Amino acid sequence: MSLDTVKRAEDTPDEPQPYAALGMKIDEYERVRAILGRRPTGSELAIYSVMWSEHCSYKSSKVHLRQFATKAPKSEALLVGMGENAGVVDIGDGWAATFKIESHNHPSYVEPHQGAATGVGGIVRDIMSMGARPIAVMDALRFGAADAPDTRRVLPGVVEGISHYGNCLGLPNIGGEVVFDPCYIGNPLVNALCVGLLRKDQIKLAVAPGPGNKVVLFGALTGPDGIGGASVLASATFEDESQAKRPSVQVGDPFMEKLLIECCLELYQADIVVGIQDLGAAGVSCATTELAAKGTGGMDVRLDLVPLRDPSLRPEEILMSESQERMMAIVTPDNIDAFMAICAKWDIPSTVIGEVTDGGRLVMTWHGETIVDIPPGTAVDEGPVYERPFHEPAGQVALNGDDPNLLGRSSDLRATLLELLGSPNLASKEWVTSQYDRYVRGNTVLAQPADAGVLRISEVMPGAEETTRGIALATDGNGRYARLDPYAGAQLALSEAYRNVAVTGSTPLAVTNCLNFGSPEDPEVMWQFSEAVRGLADACKILGVPVTGGNVSFYNQTGSTPIHPTPVVGVLGVIDNVATRVRTGFTGDGDKVILLGDTDEEFGGSEWAHVTHGHLGGLPPQAKLESERDLALVLTEAASRGLLTGSHDLSDGGLAIALAEACLAQGIGCTVSLTGDDAFVDLFSESSARALVTVRPESFDAFAELCATHEVPCYGLGATGGTTLTIENVLEVPITELRETHTATLPGIFG
Template identity: 60%
Template sequence: MTAARVVNDTVENAKATPDQAQPYAELGLKDDEYQKIVGILGRRPTDAELSVYSVMWSEHCSYKSSKVHLRYFGETMTEEMAAKLLAGIGENAGVVDIGGGDAVTFRVESHNHPSFVEPYQGAATGVGGIVRDIMAMGARPIAVMDQLRFGPLDAEDTKRVLPGVVRGIGGYGNCLGLPNIGGETVFDEAYIGNPLVNALCVGTLKVEDLHLAFASGTGNKVILFGSRTGLDGIGGVSVLGSATFEEGEERKLPAVQVGDPFAEKVLIECCLELYHAGVVVGIQDLGGGGLACATSELAAAGDGGMRVDLDHVPLRAENMTAAEILASESQERMCAVVAPENVDRFMEICAKWDVNAAVIGEVTDEADRLAVYHQGELVLDAPPSTIDEGPVYNRPFERPQWLDGVQTKTEVEKSDDIVGTWLKMVASPQLCSRDFITQQYDRYVRGNTVQAKYANSGVLRINEESNRGVAVSADANGRYTFLDPNMGARLALAEAYRNVAVTGATPVAVTNCLNFGSPENTDVMWQFREAVHGLADGAAELAIPVSGGNVSFYNQTGDTPILPTPVVGVLGVIEDVSTALPHALTAGDEEYTLILLGETKDEFGGSVWQDISGQGLAGLPPQVDLANEARLAEYLHGSDTISAAHDLSEGGLSQALFEMLLGSDLGAQLDLSPVHEDLFTALFSESASRVLIAVTRDRADIAVERAVSAGIPVAVVGSTLNDGTLHLGDTSIEMDDLAQAWAATMPSHFDHATAPNSAV
């Protein structure tokens, strides 16, 4: 039996029926956008064309509301910064030449709305998508990270979403054999109904193996390979990522993709062998927008046109229309451009790995023309550049009138109960143990993870001969960014930069994922613009390039947006990972001197203390001078006097000290008077540009002298003891008490979570 013939809306039919009504509004297109498409084509679009334009002109795929501001990254990048990149903004992922013929690629991307609708598959396919972005650069994926945001820990929405998201990340990443080397999980009421699931992937390649996405060379074949194309995910990330949620939207199940990590694992190995064989001219992964995105982007980046025949696309559902085939976001698929003489070898390699592959088209000499056929009929005939580029909106933005009132509320009440406050801080959802989450991830698979658990940054060996490696961190603070978007973005950059630096690595590049509310809200657009400028200017001050990024808008329920959350990732290079600085001390008879680098000020705006004490979100965030961050990085790089180093961020010195001593059976005799005259401020302030270091007693003077010489404020704050107690004058607190409070919070909210051993 043969499948029933699908009746498509053809180009000829579109010409003959110009007045036929079309559901463009239901597909997310505005009236003027639809008319612009009609103007481009000189007629009404076919159903397939309407589907393709609606997907590719969605906010998620086209960046139509953000492009005008994202250009600032290029405007602020110097030639020296750009020279550090082999591939940058506009490519699937940024690629950095780190020396010795080695290159590293990394990128972070959002899968927020799909993860709210169907937490497991939404998060799993978020991991799968970012991994394919790395594969498309010619690289082997070597690790993943995640940046997660949920509502309050005790919210019903969190109880529904968090377990599925965590299982999805762990299930997909573990099956791929990729270590999860770090990340961040934040709980805040602002994310109820709009969780953020940002996935980061790191890959490694040789410089000469770099591949880019373009379709050039008349007669070259277009090959679709990987999983078959089905009905899952149609309008998934492209539509869900470009709409505001309303009540009940969590039931949009058909729009969420379904992932198969084992298929992707095979696809990774297949791609690497294809690259090694030299049979690929250009390549693109199929993620948001599916085949519509891959073909239009490849054609737009090439020097000719493209003809595609959908009859050759391997399908797993019967009677799919051209529009459905083009818009499907079925996972684990790639699209390659291959010279005719290499097609047989390409197919042999795919067959070896049991990967479906089919020639679905070819590059033509018709410049800027994408022609798509289905069942012998022309169903799409359009300039691919108009599909790929999309409209550009310069949406109105204005500094919110309410912000002045928020920023002027600078007074923060403190507490005289130091012990009670410290216990409350470590047990808070913001600072408590994430073991319930991270123990579901494999951190050490592949054997090249140097640091991961509780570390400031994930550290990986990438060259087993030279021992060269990388450190990666991703950070954000929506509370800071709400109070001052420009400074909030700078603080996220500073924290990620510092987290990399405290391992002894040299920061070399930046990536980002900018999560905001609706761009149609003038307050949100102002926050977005300010954050972009803060990040771009900050990167320029640090002289490290922004290699690329992702924008996620419409993260709001009704009229209430999330906290503006610019996630910033920083990649650092370390020549010998065996010299990487640890974040914590281990048990032993050695006595260490504890030294604080950086200046502590009375800065509590947006802090954990302000939050857990119920004083509301107000004031100004900590102020950061990135020159201080650069001085700290220089101080930490290659130092042989430091035994451990820990950055100070959320929770301030109290959290850094606790995490440095956790599991070591050590205590400390402390004197914080050199840090700040007020003990509460010394412990819990969140001033930026600070690092706690531990050095052996015989090297303390050297460490202090080096800091003074470098112009870094320095204070000796105490020395370690073997009694497991923290002594602060007449006040003392047991490390075991802090550890138990820290470990118990998440298990108390999730029945199947077990309180971890604090010494693990």
């Protein structure tokens, strides 16, 4: 095959090109021709096809995502917002935290181990590219029914991939979720989050300023694995032949990434990096176009200088390869020798492949022939923007009218509790989390099964002074809630993550999100998406937490059947002194057990309806955002004053599951009484803005006064102690039986 140069493209305007096979629509292809004034070369077509893909360009979601900026609260803590590789927030004492969550859904179905592993690797590099040391990861996972054959294929591989990559990097996995629902059969969700730490005056950005500065590609060699990987796999629906797409899944090398982390940190310490970008989705295409577009607008690149694992790769394949563990830096000429020396010290291959120009063009050559000559901003900022039509799903009214409050309720509340506690979604996830290292590096204060992960930040960076400060992180989402009402469902996801951070004693500070939906070409899916974004933006405004960035994952469906709309929300919080963090559950005998918040008869999308009746209908619980904010104020102030001895949020399964999990945390029982008129509602309703806390008897009056000040309902239920969960006149279960029921489910299914 002859080389498709710019000159040849000008001379052969009518040559057919495989734009459709690369995922481009005819009008998108014609627009590229209009921009260039000719047909694109094969290499230019490769660049535009991946950069204008749904995964990279957000072409179907941009018009909705703007609400995160227009409605966002003004936050002095926000240092870097949406549009960069990750958001950055000021956490005090001169420190900043950067965090982000992204999806690797389709690759993880096609090849579970590598799909999940490279999802972790990719999000870690996003954090590295901000100038930070990655300090922890989390994962939010969704699978089909736990006992489905394909779940048995996918889940072990996904968990193994996350474990292998994170453990090899030496990053603690401090939290996340594992959820099962038949809607995810054939389309699991693997959402990975990473958080990093840096000094607030050392932020790095993806820019290429300064004509004459050198473009350096460093890290692993480029190979054929992952050609068009995330950018292609995440921009189309799944069909039966999806597993034939294995070559599109990237292959990770965590040991190379570990070296790359340390190399980058030394480069930052030496202050010899002008701009930097990781190579993730779209690889060299993305790194060069984004760096050039955000700099002086020009860059000359010799593509034949890219170090290859496979010398037979053609230019188009090099541009589309998503080989892992690669970075691109902009370096001044007088710092090149120092840059290369540091890379050599860490055994990191590094090559100057180009130079920044002021010509406003991205020009690439291949052995002296020009194969790319484009305005880089057209690939990054001038892609198609679709205002997709949307309307409420045809069966939405009937779905909301299917009232779960009319379902039959067992009078045996003990049996109902045990049935829920042993169900896959509520059972212990220790079979999964035990495969992750939660405490490596020695800075983990809280981790699974705590409500949120908490990390101390002292001694994380070389030469860092001591500080008592820490950060907390939680991720949450509920696809059933969002299916019933995507507006409320997104708000409930944020509410729970916000609450989970607060129950540790940390102040919620900022939000990242991963929005997992079906095909944007389906008007019913686009209605779900638009409502979820609107709900999340409105909730962030009320709660006073900005969205710092995130990810949209469309085309999560097999054929014409989409998953439940699943907005996953991550919240980062800060705690002034990690010594005041509140542990999960009951931590000692004789403490008073207190329920915070009011309970209503709310069973739409609940675990009780799902587990005992296989039912989905009605409306989800009401999102009580002002109440969530007040509850968080009480929890954080009470923690800082040392009033709380334990805490736990109320969410899936309601008070019954919260009490059981609180007993299981340290093997300490309780004797409590219910406060309402209906024991079933009191125990299994999933009303929001509620938490379970314990206080020492002598602290009760001060705590009650604090609750009254913030108008947070406060109900004394009883006291901790003993070896049973006892709800007077309702049920009594030994902790040994609770533990047996809680821990047996996943090992029984997955061995």
